[in-house]
Amino acid sequence: MGVLTSKHLGHRLNRRGFVGAAAGAAVAAPAFLRSPQSALAATQLDFTVWNYAVDIVQDNINRFQEINPEITVQLSDFGWPIFHETMVNRFISKTPTDVSYNGGNWLNEFAAAGWVVPLDEYFDWANTYQDKVLPFAWQDMTFNDNVYGLPYYADTITFMYNAQALEDAGISAPPQTWEEVTEQSLQLKEGGMEHPFVYEFTNTLPNVSEAFASMVFGRGGELIDEERNPLWTDPESPAAQQLHWLVEAKNEHDILTVMDHETTITKAMNTGQHAFTVMFNYNLAALNNAATSPLAGQFALALMPGETHECYGFAKFYNMTQMAVDRGPEVIDAVGNFIQYFAGEVDGSYPVAKRWAVEQGLGFAQIPLLDDPDVIEAYSAWVDVPLWREQLELARARRQAIWYGIWSESFHPLLGQALNGEITADECLQQAADTWNELKASVEG
Amino acid sequence: MAAPALLLVALFTLYPVGRALYQSTRIESPIFPSRFVGLQNYRDVLGGIYFQGAAGTTLWFAAVTVPLLVILGVLVALLLNESFVGNAILRVGMLLPWALPATVAGLVWKWIFLDSWGALNAGLYTAGLIDNYIAWLTTPDLARTAVIVVFIWTQLPLTAIFLLAALQAIPGELYDAAAVDGAGVFRRFWNITLPGIRPMLVIVTLYAVLMAFTNFDIVYSLTQGGPGTATTMLTYFTWVESFKKLDFGAGSALAVVIALASLAVILVLVRVIPKGALVEERA
Numbered sequence: 016m017g018v019l020t021s022k023h024l025g026h027r028l029n030r031r032g033f034v035g036a037a038a039g040a041a042v043a044a045p046a047f048l049r050s051p052q053s054a055l056a057a058t059q060l061d062f063t064v065w066n067y068a069v070d071i072v073q074d075n076i077n078r079f080q081e082i083n084p085e086i087t088v089q090l091s092d093f094g095w096p097i098f099h100e101t102m103v104n105r106f107i108s109k110t111p112t113d114v115s116y117n118g119g120n121w122l123n124e125f126a127a128a129g130w131v132v133p134l135d136e137y138f139d140w141a142n143t144y145q146d147k148v149l150p151f152a153w154q155d156m157t158f159n160d161n162v163y164g165l166p167y168y169a170d171t172i173t174f175m176y177n178a179q180a181l182e183d184a185g186i187s188a189p190p191q192t193w194e195e196v197t198e199q200s201l202q203l204k205e206g207g208m209e210h211p212f213v214y215e216f217t218n219t220l221p222n223v224s225e226a227f228a229s230m231v232f233g234r235g236g237e238l239i240d241e242e243r244n245p246l247w248t249d250p251e252s253p254a255a256q257q258l259h260w261l262v263e264a265k266n267e268h269d270i271l272t273v274m275d276h277e278t279t280i281t282k283a284m285n286t287g288q289h290a291f292t293v294m295f296n297y298n299l300a301a302l303n304n305a306a307t308s309p310l311a312g313q314f315a316l317a318l319m320p321g322e323t324h325e326c327y328g329f330a331k332f333y334n335m336t337q338m339a340v341d342r343g344p345e346v347i348d349a350v351g352n353f354i355q356y357f358a359g360e361v362d363g364s365y366p367v368a369k370r371w372a373v374e375q376g377l378g379f380a381q382i383p384l385l386d387d388p389d390v391i392e393a394y395s396a397w398v399d400v401p402l403w404r405e406q407l408e409l410a411r412a413r414r415q416a417i418w419y420g421i422w423s424e425s426f427h428p429l430l431g432q433a434l435n436g437e438i439t440a441d442e443c444l445q446q447a448a449d450t451w452n453e454l455k456a457s458v459e460g
Numbered sequence: 461m462a463a464p465a466l467l468l469v470a471l472f473t474l475y476p477v478g479r480a481l482y483q484s485t486r487i488e489s490p491i492f493p494s495r496f497v498g499l500q501n502y503r504d505v506l507g508g509i510y511f512q513g514a515a516g517t518t519l520w521f522a523a524v525t526v527p528l529l530v531i532l533g534v535l536v537a538l539l540l541n542e543s544f545v546g547n548a549i550l551r552v553g554m555l556l557p558w559a560l561p562a563t564v565a566g567l568v569w570k571w572i573f574l575d576s577w578g579a580l581n582a583g584l585y586t587a588g589l590i591d592n593y594i595a596w597l598t599t600p601d602l603a604r605t606a607v608i609v610v611f612i613w614t615q616l617p618l619t620a621i622f623l624l625a626a627l628q629a630i631p632g633e634l635y636d637a638a639a640v641d642g643a644g645v646f647r648r649f650w651n652i653t654l655p656g657i658r659p660m661l662v663i664v665t666l667y668a669v670l671m672a673f674t675n676f677d678i679v680y681s682l683t684q685g686g687p688g689t690a691t692t693m694l695t696y697f698t699w700v701e702s703f704k705k706l707d708f709g710a711g712s713a714l715a716v717v718i719a720l721a722s723l724a725v726i727l728v729l730v731r732v733i734p735k736g737a738l739v740e741e742r743a
Contacts, residue, residue, distance in 0.1 A: 096684075099704070100703040100704060100706075103490060103703075103706060104703070106490070107490060124490075124491055127491060128490050128491055209592045209593075216687075217684050217686055218684045218685050218686045218688075218700075219684040219685075219704070272575065272595060272598065273598050273687065274575060274576070274598070275597070275684070279574065279576075282576065282577050283575070283576035283577065286576050286577060288576055288593070289576075417491055418491065421491070421704075421705050421706055421707075424700060424704040424705045425705065428510070428685065428686070428688055428689045428692070429688075430688075431686050431687050431688030431689065431690075432688035432689055433688075434687065434688065435600050435687050435688040435690060437600070437688055437689075437690075446509075457492050458491065458492065
């Protein structure tokens with residue numbers, strides 16, 4: 016379809032003709048604006064993120080556009096608690112989305128629905144990153160032996176404590192097991208700290224079950240077996256034991272309180288009323304940020320309590336969507352350039368991942384960054400780097416299932432009810448297993 | 461002339477209702493195969509423990525908030541009907557909570573109720589009224605109370621303004637005559653004010669019932685249905701089923717159930733309200 020000009024319209028155009036021509040132009044405009052063949056129009060990518068540090072995301076986009084002037088990126092951001100349903104609705108309604116954030120917890124679901132596509136089927140370079148990315152992160156980005164993304168960031172869910180509070184209470188070392196967490200918490204409670212352990216929990220927070228998994232990993236456990244059957248139905252399983260620990264800590268020992276978000280907990284920890292928490296590791300950078308935290312410098316990392324000290328490691332990554340593929344090869348190439356710039360190697364470095372690590376303390380999966388002096392220097396300001404690396408080596412990804420995201424929406428209220436004392440830990444575990452098995456049967460037959 | 465209007469009604473009312481009814485008889489999910497299941501969604505949601513809990517919470521919430529809202533609405537309207545300095549400013553100012561979107565109200569109050577650094581705890585602690593911070597939003601009973609407080613705060617202005625309008629329509633001569641007859645404040649209220657605002661009381665009660673049954677925004681922004689399921693009401697539960705668990709069939713079945721329940725409550729209310737409560741009967 017041609018482009019309408021004043022010459023086409025002509026000076027004899029009457030009112031009806033003008034309206035018709037305008038309508039035609041309106042219909043033609045979107046096709047023209049998004050046409051990759053047009054010499055005038057750049058290829059536009061619609062990029063969807065959850066709203067963490069959006070100003071930095073936009074600045075990264077600006078830098079990308081400077082060196083890729085043929086590509087423009089339209090950013091849309093949404094709250095983390097509603098990201099899952101937002102993306103589902105965008106995919107179902109075919110709202111333009113070419114590249115988006117995603118996580119291992121939703122990859123199976125999105126890939127099985129055909130909403131996101133494997134990178135290695137479109138880009139030869141995708142698999143070359145396998146040796147340059149931490150194994151748990153690579154696993155988190157993989158579904159059915161295909162890799163679907165490169166990491167925006169990769170991190171661990173870790174155990175953090177207020178070292179000053181422990182020292183003041185005469186506690187010489189952080190807890191090594193969950194039993195020691197209880198003992199130390201009771202000791203702190205006797206000294207006047209009402210709830211030493213603060214636990215990030217709310218029904219809608221996607222990472223509640225991930226934090227739970229991390230604590231289970233500390234005990235050397237898993238949530239599901241290789242056939243995707245729940246393991247927590249065994250009362251001796253690490254998952255069952257950890258859930259009992261949480262419920263008893265809240266209702267029996269009264270040493271645990273819940274708060275709805277990491278930012279809330281960061282502020283709460285800085286009141287000095289809490290000593291222990293389990294959160295995404297990058298929150299330790301916020302806790303020890305002297306510019307925003309009154310108690311900065313008091314907080315430290317400890318290996319996840321439990322027999323093995325393992326923890327949950329994950330990747331959040333850039334996905335290419337089926338909608339991008341449907342738009343044609345120019346868009347696919349543009350997405351490839353975009354993901355390479357944002358997560359891959361550019362002139363021998365990883366500029367965006369490094370920026371997140373240095374400026375925000377976000378974790379990363381790109382192995383070369385582990386020895387980057389700038390990263391080490393930045394991390395040293397808020398974490399014991401050798402201990403952090405030890406915990407990183409003990410991190411592992413979680414086994415996934417297509418229905419995991421949906422199941423977790425049922426698990427969170429159950430866990431909440433158990434923490435409230437409205438149901439027992441065993442009832443919570445049984446109902447969570449029933450829901451899991453129903454969903455598994457619905458998908459697998 | 462009526463055709464375009466009917467078309468709009470059909471488009472925005474009949475089609476969604478029809479679509480919800482259709483979806484409620486199917487498995488409708490992006491990750492499960494779509495198929496007809498008859499009334500299974502209704503059996504599943506009505507028989508589930510979550511529904512029973514959410515229905516109980518909704519009924520309890522309505523039972524507490526509706527009388528509270530109506531009584532407070534009458535008291536505030538009576539206050540605003542009096543002459544005093546600042547009355548005009550108060551009338552305008554009190555509409556502010558109602559003018560705020562409910563989600564904004566929820567977020568504002570969340571900052572007030574937060575445990576470790578919320579304004580309420582900070583105020584109480586500073587005043588020496590509490591030794592330790594109170595977990596307003598993470599203790600089931602307190603979280604329910606918090607939702608009630610915010611709901612009343614957002615709904616009271618409109619209720620009071622409606623009732624104030626009804627109060628101002630009562631002829632002043634009636635009060636003058638009653639005063640001459642020696643009627644006291646309570647007697648004037650009982651014999652003149654209450655009959656005068658009775659039609660509006662019915663409307664306000666129906667409005668309060670509907671708002672209580674469809675309360676979603678405040679729960680969403682303040683407690684997310686928690687802690688656990690302590691503040692999960694039917695509308696929030698419907699949203700979770702549809703948009704968190706992606707079970708649009710069950711969500712639609714729930715929406716149909718809520719619509720029917722609301723209709724039933726309103727019909728019962730209309731039946732029990734005495735004849736002539738809404739319209740003055742004349743010979």
